[in-house]
Amino acid sequence: MKISVIGTGYVGLVTGTCLAETGNEVLCVDIDENKVKKLQKGEVPIYEPHLDVLFERNIKANRLNFTTSLKEGLEHGDIIFLALPTPEDEDGSADLKYVLGVSDDIGKLIESYKVIVDKSTVPVGTADKVKEVISKNAKVDFDIVSNPEFLREGFAVDDFLKPERIVIGSSSERATELMMKLYKPFVRSGNPIIVMDEKSAELTKYAANAFLATKITFMNEIANFCEIVGADVDKVRAGMGTDSRIGKRFLFPGIGYGGSCFPKDVKALYKSGKDSNYDFGILNAVIKVNDFQKKILIPRIKAFFNNDLKGKTFAIWGLAFKPETDDIREAPALYIINELLQLGASIKAFDPEAMPNVKKEFGDKVEYTLNKDDATISADALIICTEWSMFRTPNFEKLRSNLKHPVIFDGRNLYDLEEIKSEGFYYSSIGRKTVEL
Ligand SMILES: NC(=O)C1=CN([C@@H]2O[C@H](COP(=O)(O)OP(=O)(O)OC[C@H]3O[C@@H](n4cnc5c(N)ncnc54)[C@H](O)[C@@H]3O)[C@@H](O)[C@H]2O)C=CC1
């Protein structure tokens, strides 16, 4: 089939590449000329495991192409995916200017029947708005489909190629049929394509993200309470997660959820509720707790150093909002770095993928090191913000000799308490007893 994807961010690029992989002819459109030039040369602008291999294969097969021309994109595809940003607006709602702006152009440019598929995360009612905007100028038939994307960064290719489910919101038989045909190769494993109305599809996406963010936040509060009463959250997690109604996944406490989606989507759903005179009390609490959790290590670090961080140096391991990505949007590490810099401390940071992105934001205010060990040389303490595998088994002897004090603040609970005690570290983690020196 002939497919166009408008927007070559995370979702657009993965969607375009994976749809080309199943034999479709894909043309991706982006407004960013530099990005398109790089993509045309075969450069993948994001770090995402396995994407490069698929990308190269499909470019070589001439099934995957890029342009800056929306007109060209609309001429090419029978199905047009919108993978445009829906960032947080000032009042917390999802900003629809990209989606509705492109829709307006689509209305003016389409010359034959098209299925316009919204893959961006958008509030309930957006499909109707898109339809209205396109209808203003369109001289031909078109259908709107809401097809939210559930991929996780770091596992995006696998999630797209082998989805647990595909949600299609459509009220047109013709469009639904085309979408079913397009997605057939992706559901060989028997996982379902769930067809519903557009509004339910739009809400499914927000409900899924908000539920997962709530699950994490609930565990963060349980972890905080564990510390107060002397329980161990790892044990509580194991005890809870084995109940299949609860499940083991997304129960890991830490320094708050980050990323390009959970923070903005929870806020957008809360705001949608408010706009409909519904007070999502639970989401309000999730937002507040997560803001608190992101900085939970700061008072501990201050207390350890007698409230005087001026002139102290901290090593930070992990800057990305989670492992296997270079994405730093809403990463807890950024909040911690900001606070520490304001308190007069210096930072030596290491992340296997995200350092160039952090450099764009913090410039030379942060020192970036070539490897994890260099970050710890002469630092007063180590702070762990992202659970990259390479941080799980450090050479503790080297770490002790590099650091000025054998002190670790771990926002991701990487180490066993007994082991770290026998290695002679002060160790503060989340929801577990502090190991004293
Ligand atoms: N990043 C993720 O893991 C996931 C994101 N989503 C949702 O998907 C949507 C897109 O997210 P990302 O891919 O992360 O966005 P992104 O911000 O990484 O990329 C968006 C792309 O759209 C391009 N763009 C902006 N205006 C344009 C225009 N007028 N014409 C053509 N291109 C234009 C930008 O240049 C950029 O390359 C959002 O609604 C997001 O919530 C959904 C699931 C996963």
Ligand SMILES: O=C(O)[C@H]1O[C@H](OP(=O)(O)OP(=O)(O)OC[C@H]2O[C@@H](n3ccc(=O)[nH]c3=O)[C@H](O)[C@@H]2O)[C@H](O)[C@@H](O)[C@@H]1O
């Ligand atoms: O809409 C989106 O963009 C996507 O948002 C999330 O995916 P992603 O943001 O890539 O990352 P997650 O793996 O969900 O992690 C989000 C945050 O939660 C944190 N987290 C996750 C799991 C956990 O147990 N504990 C925890 O603190 C992570 O560290 C990270 O900061 C969802 O998992 C995807 O299904 C969804 O498509």
